Amino acid sequence: GLHEIDNFRIRNYANVEPGVSLGPEETKVVPKPPFADTDPYTTITLAPARPDAYDGWYVTLPTITLTSNKPGATYYQWDSKVGSWTTYGGTINFPPAFDKAIDASGSHTLYFHSESGSLQEEVRFFKFKVDSGYRMPAAVGGTCEDCHGSGSGLVGGDHVTWFNGTPHDLGLNDDGTDGYPAVLPAGSSTKCQRCHYDSMVQGPDGKPISPRFLRITNANPDDPDGIRDPAGVVHEVLGNDNTLCFACHTDKTGAYTGQQVFEQTMHSQNGSFASTTAISRWPDVSYGQGMCGNCHNPHGVAGTNDYRRKPKNDLCAECHDETAPLTAKVSKAGTYYELKDSTTDSLFSQTNPGYGWYAFSDIEKTMDYGDISSEAILGAEDSFEYGKVVLKISQDIYLPGSGSVGIKVYVNNAPTSTGGTLVGDWTKPLMVAIGGNNSITLDIKDWLNANQEQNVYIILVIPATSYAANNQSIMGNFVGQYDDYNPAGGKDYYAYQGKSKFASSAHGSGTNPLTIWPNTAETGGSIGSGGATAGECINCHNPHGKGDVNDVALPLMLYDKEEDLCFACHDKTSTSDKGKNIKERFTASTSNWAKHGITKAEQDISYTKLECNSCHNSHLNTAKRKVIDPNNKTVLYNLKKDGMVGFCLECHDKAYPIKEGVRTVASGTYLWGIVSSAPSQADINSVMAVDYANNYHGDLAATETFDNHTIPGTTEFVNRDIDYGPLKAPYSRGYPALDCTVCHDEHGSGQVFAFKENINGQAVNVGNGQDLLPLCSACHEVTSIRNAHEVNCYSSICHGGNPSTNDYRNLPTSAPTPCAMCHNHARTKVWMPVSNSPGSF
Structure with missing residues (x-):
């Protein structure tokens, strides 16, 4: 680790002591600059x-x-x-x-x-x-209390009354062990002399020998040391700046996490720093940017005993509310997720009798993805954590050499394979049913990191003599995640929208003790006012920064990383108005398909940067309005107007590729209710889009009488309430569209697809997801399920009237074919293997 080592210096009043200098064996820690040299700053x-x-x-x-x-x-x-x-x-x-x-x-x-x-x-x-007429006070004699005590009219006013009883008063030694003679009673002026000279010494020019007569190293030839900490160690002090505080605050104590961590935070940025959102120094004191004195008054503050210049959130708002909160997307450092699609044009231009569409020579086809990191300007310090292209076909392509020759795939910054980087060799681009690979996943992360800010083209070279029955295109999804450390790059929204909105939020409630950070020591519980109270900013943020095990500061001065910060409080039922243990919901199952994947390992599978703040804004959400617009975290989502379905479809109206090989073909059978044939490898390697319109869980009422055409040439009108039977209360046909959360837990559950363990008062256990009958029968009477299949399915065109052990007519005594083989919440109709087209119920 990094340590600050000081010389012990014994005071010799007969000789002037030399200053301390660093030798060749000593190093000085230089804080990392706050921004990289990539964009205008x-x-x-x-x-x-x-x-x-x-x-x-x-x-x-x-x-x-x-x-x-x-x-x-x-x-x-x-x-x-x-x-x-x-x-x-x-x-x-x-x-x-x-x-x-x-x-x-x-x-x-x-x-x-x-x-x-x-x-x-x-x-x-x-x-x-600026006031050129300002008059500085003159040096005068007397004790500290005489001029700076109660009723003082000098600059800073009363420095004694609110100093008494603070740690600076009570914590400094009075017994002589710190190098100063013992002086009693506690709180006498000797405490002042820890930082200030014991007399108002003037320099040769008649002005104070140092700012505020501080013990600045070498300022006073008669007393050149600096400041001793309570252990008697002398520290160099360069001025009225942080070296004054660091002289005694050498160790991590309570909310103070140490100099090394603090100097990595935005609060420590000094010298030339100016912010885009907050003032960078306290307006009514003469400290520079990044100095401790901007937030703390070392002499104490009226009504407090922890030195904060203003109480509670007023301290933070003094700087952070200086300008109106930014509601537009602005440049912010962070981790960003990218999803882009592209498609080639038709692969072939000629046919060959006996083969169909045919390649008489090598064919090059291009996909244009443009600038992948379109939201950011990436510099040398930035990088893609992953970057993959998933290529998919919809029909077979037959290649020469019985699979020994493949489609060569290149990535380049120009639409040609010349000069490109070979990233894949796609053999057997055939449908799954006959053992081919109708999709291929290619890793282009290394190329992206070596070619930042370049347009990205994927070029496919189809070898001569390849052929296909149908002239198709090849589709490609790009998924990537990159870290942008430069705030002038990636674009995001500021979560904080001002003190008043935060005060109205659930986390900002000053009356709810459940908003208090559970580790009071981290919020200063051992000193001053005893740590954070309800609704304070410091329940989530440490203004000094919080370091990891290697003293690397966590982002945004948070107490923990991402979901672990939220789980620190949301690990019990009392912190949810619905009585949920949110952490338990996310961790109830080890399955990747049982939850929204917010951990790093889960993000690596889903290729998404999904976090709690993708749906929530802790500075804005109330107990009743818990979610934000996923496309704009400065706005609460209107569930009354757009419903939970609308909220979920903000993301789930599109497909998301997932890591190849995570889901097997067998576990993908639930997709058969979505696609018109057996699920392809491309379908299996993705989270499918949800089309919730035009189905009976969504916006269709299922109240009409319809003509069942299962037997060709016949007409059979079906009335569901009569021919099937009713649904379980409180549901009925014509019931409003069901929220996604009727069946799914919005965080996660112990079951695949986050299916709830209890729905409509009935225990639900779907096992590995193959048997969804327990799910469906929570709202559909088993007799109704049996009747619906009898009316619609067991005919000459479907099951042919041949009962078997998995026949729905045997319910509830036998295990039928999985519901998801034919049904999905995105469809009103069924998958019919014979006609390969939807049926009618």
């Missing part, structure tokens, strides 16, 4: 670098330098993000007209951004308070 440099008066004011009109990391142009304007932008041409002098001495405000905001070619940076901003 503008830094701001100020002179003076930070307010040179108190309370966040500049007494010197600052000069401003904007620097872009890319060639192009930088633009700025004051106090507005709309209207005319000024092209940056060099150092900007703070406008004298904005000085408080002239305009009575002195508070102004600079907005700026850079453009490079077609790339445009999100607008950043920086706030200034």
Whole structure:
């Protein structure tokens, strides 16, 4: 691990002590820069670098330098993000007209951004308070309490009353073991001298010898050390900055997770950093960006004992609510999922008698996927975690050499195989029924990572003398997942939509104790106010950052990664208004088909970056409105208007390829109710799209009388209520469309396809998914199921009236053919092997 090692220095009052320097065996940890050098990113440099008066004011009109990391142009304007932008041409002098001495405000905001070619940076901003008439206090004598105690009219006001009783007061040694003489009672001015000189020493110019008379290393020739921590170790202090705090806060304690983790967070970014969404330093103090003093007052704050400048969420909102919440898709670092489809044109242009469509020479066919990472600009630090193309045929293609010669598949950044990379050799592109491979999965991840920001073409070279009975196209699905570490790249929505909306959310409730993070030590339970209270931001976020086992900071300053953060509270029935243990629902089965796959291993199978926040926004959702629009996480989904079916179909109206070989042909038989023949390998290697319209679970009422044509040349009118029998209460024909959650648990269950274990008051056990009769009979009377098959199926054109052990007419004493062989929630009709076309019930 990384450790900070300091020299022990024994005070020798007779000699001036030399400063400490790093030797060749010592190293200094340099924090990783917050952004990569790939897209336009503008830094701001100020002179003076930070307010040179108190309370966040500049007494010197600052000069401003904007620097872009890319060639192009930088633009700025004051106090507005709309209207005319000024092209940056060099150092900007703070406008004298904005000085408080002239305009009575002195508070102004600079907005700026850079453009490079077609790339445009999100607008950043920086706030200034300037008063050239500000008068700094003079150095005077006396004790700390005399000037800074109760009733003080000096800058900062009363530094004593709210200091007493805080850890800085009670935790510092008074017994002499820390290198200072023992002084009693506790809380006396010696505590002040831990950080400040014991007298208001003036420098040669008559000004204070250091900012706020702090014990800055080498500032005072008579006392050059720096600051001793409570153990007596001396630390170098460079100024009124974080080195002052790190001098004593050397270890992880409670909510403070250590310097190494903190310096990886956005809260620590200093110097030239400006944000696109929040102010980057506290407005009423004279600290620079990334300094501890922006959130904490080391002397204490009225009404608190944990040094926070404002209580609870008011602290976070002071910076994060400075601008209106962003409701548009903006550039954000993160992991992104990509799904694209492409199809060749017809494969053949000529026929050959005796063969059908025929290749007289090699044929090249191209699929154009464009820019795969269309949402992002990927740099050297970014990468695809996976990238696969699934190719599918719908009819047999016969190749020369009895399968020894295959279709060569190349990937290239141009629509030609020349110069391309061979990624596959597709032999036997034949339908499953005769032992071929009607689909093939190709891994192009390495090519994508070596050819970032390139158009992607898949080129198929069909060998000469290949032939097919039908002239078809070849279809291809691309699925990929990439990490974009540069916020100017990938596009996403900001979950946080302001303090007021969060306060109205379930997680922001200040009265629900179930919103409190279970580990109070991590929220500061051992100091100050005793950790987080209900509804606070710090129940999920640690403003100092939280590190993993290697002290690598977790994203977004969260206490845990992704679903594990949610499971920390949602692992019990009490945290769900429906009495569900959400974690148990996700982990009730080890089957990949029993849940929404939110773990890393499950995502690797489904090729999706599915997380809890794909459906939920913890900053927005209420106890009654639990889901968001999956296409825009800033908006609550209107279930009353669009229903649960509409919500699920936001994603399930399309097919998603899955990892080849995970689902076997046998476990794919449930698809027979969807496709018009035995399921193909391509169907098996995907999560099929759901067409919930025009079926009797969806928007059809199943109340009409229909003509059953199972016996050719005959007419037989069927009335379902009379000829089949009723459904189980509360259901009836003509009942409104059923929500997906009638049969499926929206999180997961102990059964395949997330089928609930109890439906309509009946226990349901579907086993491995082959027998769905227990599912169907939860709402359909067994006698009705038997009657429906008697009326519609057992005729000369179907089962021919030949009873067998799996005959539905033997219900409930025998195990019939699986329901899913003919039925699926996406269809009203049946699969009929004889005619290979839908029947009529």
